[in-house]
Amino acid sequence: MSDTNSEKIVHGMMAEFTTVDTLLSACRRIRDAGYTKTDAYTPxxxxGIDKALGIKPTILPWICFFAGLTGTCIALTMEIWMNGVDYKYIISGKPFISLPAFIPVxxxxxxxxxxxxxxFGMWALNGLPRFSNPMFTDPRFxxxxxxxxFLYIDAKDERYDAAGVRSLLTDTGSDYVSEVLEDNTPKEIPRPIFVIWGVAVAASVIPLLCVLLMRVTNSSQPRFHIFMDMDFSPAKDAQQVTSLFADNRAMRPDVPGTVARGQLIGSLDVMTGIDVDSLQAMNAPQAQRLVAAFMQDDQAAIADEVTDVAKAEDDKETPSVMDTTPWVTENPMTVDSELMARGQQQFGIYCSVCHGMDGKGNGLVNQRAQEKGFDTWVPPSNMHQDTLYSDKYPDGKLFSTISNGIRKMPGYAGQIKVEDRWAIVAYVRALQKSQNATMDLIPEGRKEEVKSAVDAAQKELQRQADEAAKAAAAREQK
Amino acid sequence: MSLAIPNGLDNTVERPGERAPLVLGNTNYHDITESVCQVAERKPSAGWVGGFLVAFALLQMLGLLIVYLIYTGVGVWGNRAPIFWGWPIVNFVFWVGIGHAGTLISAILYLFRQEWRTSINRAAEAMTIFAVACAGTFPGIHVGRAWLAFWLAPYPSLNLWMWPQFRSPLLWDVFAVSTYGTVSLLFWYMGMVPDLATFRDRSKNKYRRMIYGLLCLGWSGSSRHWMRYEKAYAILAALAAPLVLSVHTIVSFDFAVSQVPGWHTTIFPPYFVAGAIFSGFAMVLTLMIPARSMLNLEKLITIRHLENMCKIILATGSLVGLAYGTEFFIAWYGQVPAEQFAFINRAFGPYWWAYWTMVSCNVISPQLFWFKKCRTTPWIIVVVCIFVNIGMWFERFVITITSLSRDYLPSAWAYFSPTWVDWGMLIGSFGLFFTLFLLFCRTLPVINMAEVKSSLAKQHHMAHAAAEHGEAEH
Structure with missing residues (x-):
């Protein structure tokens, strides 16, 4: 300090030792000499050096204790607030504030x-990180x-005087004693550090700029979805292709052995039109096959059933299965006006196109086919022939025909629900009856009403016929 | 001396009234600095480069598999109902267990004043950190939507409007493993600071000096700093010791708090902790034995160090064996049919091969360490330790898979089969571990030089005392 011409500030004096024992004895000597701003630097x-230098114990354990206590308090407050107050959630029948379960956290x-x-307390108390230290100026350090x-006596020590300290340290057996000087030479930070720093700063700005750009830009495109998170359902429509299943069909068949909700209508009798109990008595194997085909969705049994029917159709000699099967003879649905109305509607939709609205077998499709003269066309049956009346063609057989088809007619089981097929059966019976009805069938109370309605209808028909005749005559005159 | 080892490297003989030397040869402080620093300062050997390339390739594989997993979904694993905790959880428990030896060596052996820990604790702590990194990967990707894993943290979310469920062991696990990882990292880094200062002071290269200078926070070796540093080190050791026990206890709660037969047992915490220490020491030895000869550290990591670790393996291996037996006893004594079935099924059911692999590797193979010859022959130690590692992986497999595959509902029973992704991720996690470990060997001080010098100082002190009594050094 006395040398004012020197640019360098003296921080203190250090002495080098080669063994622990010499260092310790030197420490004791400078302590006994009254120096307090001292330190030793060791690998x-x-x-024993804290005693030799008179270093006081640290308060670090207290910092640590209070930090730990803070941790306990934070954890318990957090757990009690979150699970016991703010978001109550019953789990395993535990109380909301279940202390034992809060202990681990x-x-x-x-x-x-x-x-x-x-x-962090240790680094703070030690004053680290500190990258510039006058001790480091000496390469021996x-x-x-x-x-x-190394033993070091600071120049701020009130007893410090350069010559005295030097002689004291030399006296303790040190072979290298040196002043610690402030290093005033400007330290240049290597240029590549700036390059790396600049690139890092520039790179870190890019995401921010992207975000800002996005904030101020209007886009007609929907936002990016990096993670789909089930935001969009990949549901398929019935006829679409999917890679999820081996058969690539999006629409799934029923699982074998199961019946979908709402599809189980009464018994097997209702679903097939066959009196299964009687069939069991007559022809047990066929009954079992039938059950398997219907209830287990057994492909082999269905194939057998189909070939059996086909064979019976071709083979005119032996009686057909259609004739030998014990059919259900009575419509299992409750026949009322509602069912009739339903049957009429369904008949109008599915049957009338071929069979005609009156069931006489002359629907629009038939008319067109006759016009065109298709030679493969098999005309639809007229339903008003006595072989199709209920005494020869039981309800169950009619149901089965609607369901599975006959000759060129395809089965309608896929399109028409079971109840509706039975409704059509009921309606067909009514249609058949309507062609040969007599007044005897009308209930007493309504006879007059029906009679007048029939008369009115006949008059109307007569009027229509007359008009048609007049019109024809008029055309001929022209 | 019947077990003469060349170069006077045998320090396994017990002499009454004398402590066996832990640093061998005519070594001084500077030799310790030299022998540790040369590992990072010399050019990498062909073996290191080859090993690093293999490990790094495996790490890339792990990364690609994780991308594939996140892109596709967890269906790429073999986890199927009812085994929803498949290999990812097996690997997680395996790696967390491996980590425990590092903390045990650095904290518990420190508290017990086991001086021999000084030359192995650094590498063992590094191993802890890297094993916890491997372990943390698996639950992170096992949550399914890995990009939402931050939902595990209790943060006020305007999207969720809810808080985590603090009564679940799975959440305890999040806190335990992350605390463990953090504290281990602090402990490891703090222990390394004085050695990083040594690296700084030896650097010839300006950038190297700057990087190590930043890393060591300007450490000068001041005695006032050392005093607080040692206090902080002792406090961290005292905190890490119960922490390490709590971590595997909580990992075992993941199983024990559930009601799955074979999991719902109170023996799990001590049993898991013993198993963790067991597997961790085996991994330390598996790594250290090749490393000490490749890095020329035989004078610092001596046969006595290896022998001590073998003794710990023998003790913990026998503890684990006792736990296996106790589980069966309690299953019989408890008279719960589901428990009894679970254990009979473990040993004689479809996974009998895994169970008996586990028993032979974990219980039978360490018994070789009753023989001093086996405890002091490095290649035998490595072989046994590899068996122990395999056995401990199978232990987690047996616990996780057998119990889940045969739970209370027989109609749901299934047999677990891993997919190629499962295999790839297990192998890839070793890639992550070894990549980090090999980088550590090249860039950071592999041995705690300051502590070894400190114990050398004590050794000199005691040698002086012995010489005064007329006893000769061997």
Whole structure:
């Protein structure tokens, strides 16, 4: 300090030792000489040096204790608030504030914060990180982290005087004593550091700029979905192709052995039109096959059934299965006006196109086919022939025909529900009856009403016929 | 000396009234600095480069598989009903267990004043961190939508409007493993600071000096700093010791708190902790034995160090064996049919091969360490330790898979088969581990130089005392 011409500030004096024992005895000597602003620099912690230098114990354990306590409090407050107050959630019948279950997290946070206290507290008390240290100016000091031991007396010590300290340190057996000087030479940061720093800063701005750009830009495109998170359902329509199933069909068949909700209508009798109990008595194997085909969706049984029917159709000699099967003879639905109305509607939709609205077998499709003269066309049956009346063609057989088809007619089981097929059966019976009805069938109370209605209808028909005749005559005159 | 090892490297003989030396040869402080620093300062050997390339390739595979998993969904694993905890959880528990030896060596052996820990604790702690990194990967990707894993944290979310469920062991696990990872990292880094200062002071290269200078926070070796540093180190050790026990206890709660037969047992916490230490020490030895000869560290990591670790393996291996037996006893004694079935099924059911692999590797193979010859012959130790690692992986497999595959509902029973992704991720996690470990060997001080010098100082001190009594050094 006395040398004002020197640009360098003297920080203190250091002495180098080669062994722990010489260092320790030197420490004791300078302590006894009354120096307090002292320190030793060693490559490893030297035990007994705190006593030799008079270093006071640290308050670090207290910092650590309070940090740990803070951790416990934070954890318990957090758990009690979150699970016991703000978001109550019943789990395993435990109380909302279940202290034993809160202990593990409280324990972990106590440890975590206590560790932070010890770790960061230690660096803070040590004044680290500190990258500029006058001790480092002496190249010999590099060995302080290898195998040399240094003793240091600070110039701020009130007893410090350069010559006295130097002689004292030399006297303790040190072979190298040197002043520690402030290093005033400007330290240049290497240029590549700036390049790396500049690139890093520039790169870190890019995401921010992207976000800002997005904020101020209008886009007609929907936003990016990096993670779909089930935001969009990949549901398929019935006829679409999908890779999810081996058969690539999006629409799934029923699982074998199961019946979908709402599809089980009464018994097997209702679903097939066959009196299954009688069939069981007559022809047990066929009954079992029938059950298998219907209830288990057994492909082999269905194939057998189909070939059997086909064979019976071709083979005119032996009686057909259609004739031998014990059919249900009575419509299992409750026949009322509602069912009739339904049957009429369904008949109008599905049957009338071929069979005609009156069931006489002359629907629009038939008319067109006759016009065109298709030679493969098999005319639809007229329903008003006595072989189709209920005494020869039981209800169950009619139901089965609607369901499975006959000759060129395809089965309608896929399109028409079971109840509706039975409704059509009921309606067909009514249609058949309508062609041969007599007044005897009308209930007493309504006879007059019906009679007048029939008369009115006949008159109307007569009027229409007359008009048609007149019109024809008029055309001929022209 | 019947077990003469060349170069006077045998320090396994017990002499009454004398402590066996832990640093061998005529070594001084500077030799310790040299022998540790040369590992990172010399050019990498062909072996290191080859090993690193293999490990790095496996790490890339792991990364690609994780991308594939996240892109496709967890269906790429073999996890199927009812085994929803398949290999990812097996691997998680395996790696967390491996980590425990590092903390045990650095914290618990420190508290018990086991001086021999000094030359192995750094690498063991590094191993802890890397194993926890491997472990943390698996639950992170096992949550399915990995990009929402932050939902595990208790943060006020305007999207969720809810808080985590603090009565679940799975959430305890999040806190335990992350606390463990953080504290281990702090402990490891703090322990390394004085050695990083040594690296800084030896650097010839300006950038190297700058990087190590930043990393060591300007450490000068001041005694006032050392005093607080040692206090902080002791506090961290005292905190890490119960922490390490709590972590595997909580991992075992993931199983024990559920009601699955074979999991719902109170023996799980001590049993898991013993198993973790067991597997961790086996992994430390598996790594250290090749490393000490490749890096020329035989004078610092001596046969006595290896022998001590073998003794711990023998003790913990026998503890684990006792736990296996106790589980069966309690299953019989408890008279719960589902439990009894679970254990009979473990040993004689469809996974009998896994169970008996586990028993032979974990219980039978360490018994070789009753013989001093086996405890002091490095290649035998490596072989046994590899068996122990295999056995401990199978232990987690047996616990996780057998119990889940045969739970209370027989109609749901299934047999687990891993997919190629499962295999790839298990192998890839070793790639992650070894990549980090090999990088560590090249860039950071592999041995705690300051502590080894400190114990050398004590050794010199005691040698002086012995010489005064007329006893000769061997």
């Amino acid at each position: 490893f912690p030297v035990h 409280a324990f972990e946070l106590t440890i975590l914060l206590a560790s932070f206290g010890a770790f 590099d060995r302080a982290t290898d195998d040399r031991f």
